Amino acid sequence: xxxxxxxxxxxxxxxxxxxxxxVWSGLxxxxxxxxxxxxxxxxxxxxxxxxxxxxxxxxxxxxxxxxSVKLDDLGVFRxxxxxAGYETPEECTxxxxxxxxxxxxADPQIKSNLKFVKFERDKKENTDK
Numbered sequence: 179x180x181x182x183x184x185x186x187x188x189x190x191x192x193x194x195x196x197x198x199x200x201v202w203s204g205l206x207x208x209x210x211x212x213x214x215x216x217x218x219x220x221x222x223x224x225x226x227x228x229x230x231x232x233x234x235x236x237x238x239x240x241x242x243x244x245x246s247v248k249l250d251d252l253g254v255f256r257x258x259x260x261x262a263g264y265e266t267p268e269e270c271t272x273x274x275x276x277x278x279x280x281x282x283x284a285d286p287q288i289k290s291n292l293k294f295v296k297f298e299r300d301k302k303e304n305t306d307k
Contacts, residue, residue, distance in 0.1 A: 180300040201300045241280070253284040
């Protein structure tokens with residue numbers, strides 16, 4: 179994984195310091211993932227795509243029903259909700275509650291494997307001075 183160095187203000191004392199910042203290689207879509215899975219297994223790209231789309235639909239249904247969804251060796255997905263503050267509990271009605279975000283907690287195995295990520299400095303780096 180590539181990184182570049184950027185100068186930013188330190189939030190504690192407003193001093194300008196240099197920090198590492200990841201440089202993304204690009205975006206990998208569902209079809210690319212399906213091709214890799216198909217090459218490593220006995221199923222076709224179409225079968226993998228159908229399974230992945232089915233997974234998304236099932237996850238969405240369970241999340242809407244208030245469940246956390248654990249994908250073994252990947253992590254746990256859950257929704258968080260929020261609302262404005264109200265004077266009484268009765269004012270906090272269902273139509274005033276909104277989904278705040280989709281949360282993800284990585285599986286401990288994936289987190290422990292992050293120590294093996296290799297970094298190299300981006301050769302096209304423009305360091306802010």
